[in-house]
Amino acid sequence: MIAYKFLDAGRVGPFTGFSWPLGEWVEASGADPCRSGIHACRVRDLPVWLGDELWEVDLDGHVVEQERKLVAPRGRLTRRLEEWNGDLAAAFGRFCAKRARERVGFLPILSGYVGDVDRFVSEGRIPIAGFAAARAAELRDGPAAYERERGLQAAWLAERLGLERPESL
Amino acid sequence: MRLARELACRDIVELVTAYLEDGLSAADRERFEEHLVFCDGCDRYLEQMRLTITATNHVPVEDFPPELEQSLLEAFRGWRS
Amino acid sequence: MEQILSPEDARLVDGLRVGDEAAFAAVMREYGAGMLRVAQMYVSSRAVAEEVVQEAWLGVLKGIGRFEGRSSLKTWLFRIVANTAKTRGIREARSLPFSALGEGSPDEPAVDPDRFLGEGERFPGHWSAPPQSWAPEGKLLAQETLTVIEREIERLPPVQAAVITMRDVQGFSSEEVCNALDLSETNQRVLLHRARSRVRRALEEYLT
Numbered sequence: 001m002i003a004y005k006f007l008d009a010g011r012v013g014p015f016t017g018f019s020w021p022l023g024e025w026v027e028a029s030g031a032d033p034c035r036s037g038i039h040a041c042r043v044r045d046l047p048v049w050l051g052d053e054l055w056e057v058d059l060d061g062h063v064v065e066q067e068r069k070l071v072a073p074r075g076r077l078t079r080r081l082e083e084w085n086g087d088l089a090a091a092f093g094r095f096c097a098k099r100a101r102e103r104v105g106f107l108p109i110l111s112g113y114v115g116d117v118d119r120f121v122s123e124g125r126i127p128i129a130g131f132a133a134a135r136a137a138e139l140r141d142g143p144a145a146y147e148r149e150r151g152l153q154a155a156w157l158a159e160r161l162g163l164e165r166p167e168s169l
Numbered sequence: 170m171r172l173a174r175e176l177a178c179r180d181i182v183e184l185v186t187a188y189l190e191d192g193l194s195a196a197d198r199e200r201f202e203e204h205l206v207f208c209d210g211c212d213r214y215l216e217q218m219r220l221t222i223t224a225t226n227h228v229p230v231e232d233f234p235p236e237l238e239q240s241l242l243e244a245f246r247g248w249r250s
Numbered sequence: 251m252e253q254i255l256s257p258e259d260a261r262l263v264d265g266l267r268v269g270d271e272a273a274f275a276a277v278m279r280e281y282g283a284g285m286l287r288v289a290q291m292y293v294s295s296r297a298v299a300e301e302v303v304q305e306a307w308l309g310v311l312k313g314i315g316r317f318e319g320r321s322s323l324k325t326w327l328f329r330i331v332a333n334t335a336k337t338r339g340i341r342e343a344r345s346l347p348f349s350a351l352g353e354g355s356p357d358e359p360a361v362d363p364d365r366f367l368g369e370g371e372r373f374p375g376h377w378s379a380p381p382q383s384w385a386p387e388g389k390l391l392a393q394e395t396l397t398v399i400e401r402e403i404e405r406l407p408p409v410q411a412a413v414i415t416m417r418d419v420q421g422f423s424s425e426e427v428c429n430a431l432d433l434s435e436t437n438q439r440v441l442l443h444r445a446r447s448r449v450r451r452a453l454e455e456y457l458t
Contacts, residue, residue, distance in 0.1 A: 177375025210380030249269030
């Protein structure tokens, strides 16, 4: 099954520090697949896991779907999505800032969020800009709005990366 | 008002040990890692905790007090004979 | 009956039984410091803990002939020390408040609550004063830094000190520590968490 995975620069796992080989199958160690499996994400999960490098992965075996990711016993990196780079990340940040301004900027009580998102983007802190924009939406319209905002972020990323639009949530 | 899924930094610092011991449920681990993606503060905290453990690994194992060992040795010799 | 005694431990037990001093020395080297730590969990002073170890050692010698190896040597040694220490503690008629038992107070936050934003803020519970990166690893492993850690461990409640020493200084597994100190996995993890949190805080103060 095709899925996606963000890695730190140099094909390094962000939480494990594991050095991913190119094209070779990697087996998860250990008996508990949910804990020790290969982690990857669907298109709709992309905004949550932003990292330096975006890779397409091929997952094999019984794939478990969790709320924000997939876990499989084996996987391999197939190709790097070169379109995900610093420029695209910055553009994504600006998108999140624009959304925050449009959605909550006119509500004085939430307008501080606009400042936050702008500041995060100017500092290059794109993942937290995305989080703050989704959170601002949540405070305005409830938890479903958080998910919808993340969905919009995923759709924005999918379009620019040439990926299938995520199913609507 | 908070998301049901969301972990705040104050929660993260209490979960760090369980995370490093591989003791979190799959759902909690997912939420923990989700938070680390966007939160530099917690990312640095986790790194500090890892460094703390590494440094503690290097603390020399304390010696057993020589006089105490000597007295146990005498008891051992006395028992043996 | 399943033997869970390791081959190394079996050799040590045989050696002790025949009075072999090399076996004695090996047991002291391997388990001596741990035995003292266990004693310190139950009695208030270091001097009394040393007496407890001496008394416990007599119990070890009395019982070594009958030891069947159904637990590891370490678990067996530490249990004798713990029982001796507990008896000694009762004899001294000292009634210890909860915190003195060595667990620490029930609600010990890992980080000072002031470091986080309050409920009225946009990101409640998020850092108000986030952690900084520490000095390069060279300074981290310098003797002075290790001394800071040692001193902080000495200041910990005794049970926390025992757990962090055995896990992180001596490198025993979580299962071994639970068996040796008669702790549940959950309890052990809580103690380890509190101990590590305090050591981290001490290092943060020292390094930044």
